[in-house]
Amino acid sequence: MGKVYTTRSFKSGNSVAIRMPAGLGIEPDREWIAEWVDGDLRLHAKEQPRRKIDVSGFAGKAPWLKPLPPELREFEERPSTIAAREKAESGE
Template sequence: MSTDRMSELHRLFGSAPWLKVRERRDYRVKVFQSGNSVALRLPAELGLKPGLEMNLRVENGEIVSVEPVERPKRKFNAVKVAGSASDLTLLTDADRTFADRPLSWQGRDEGSAA
């Protein structure tokens, strides 16, 4: 598709990605034996890192998509930082007390809408 045609379609569809033409590239890949399994050799041009876990979607016996699996977010490990802030002091009861002040909702009728 020509560049003029693509820019015309982009202007027409705007920010509706479900209506835009998807970029499609075809690669010739090789299936080979790897232990007791078969493996698919993917081109380095795709930018995939070795060891990356992928999700393979198959519908009616045909491969539909291959997408990276989202890794779970790392959890914070408090044990690694425990004791690292040794110069901190605990709050006293006086530090936990706040002075009374008028609040914005005080004095309103209970039945009135805010």
């Protein structure tokens, strides 16, 4: 087991807060999940969302690349579409 620290809870606005010692190495601005389990308070670091890449600045960086023309694809009609058309043609 690691090093044990003692801390106190305190009132912060309408909430109760617990200050974490710097020796724990907890980085600031991280979200946590707190839960009571059999009378113990357990903290779990919330999984951080994957970072997204902003590609808006890439436009025009490779002018020699040309976009591909759209691919033309033909699809068969759905059976429900065929049945509806045949029903309309037969006048039912």
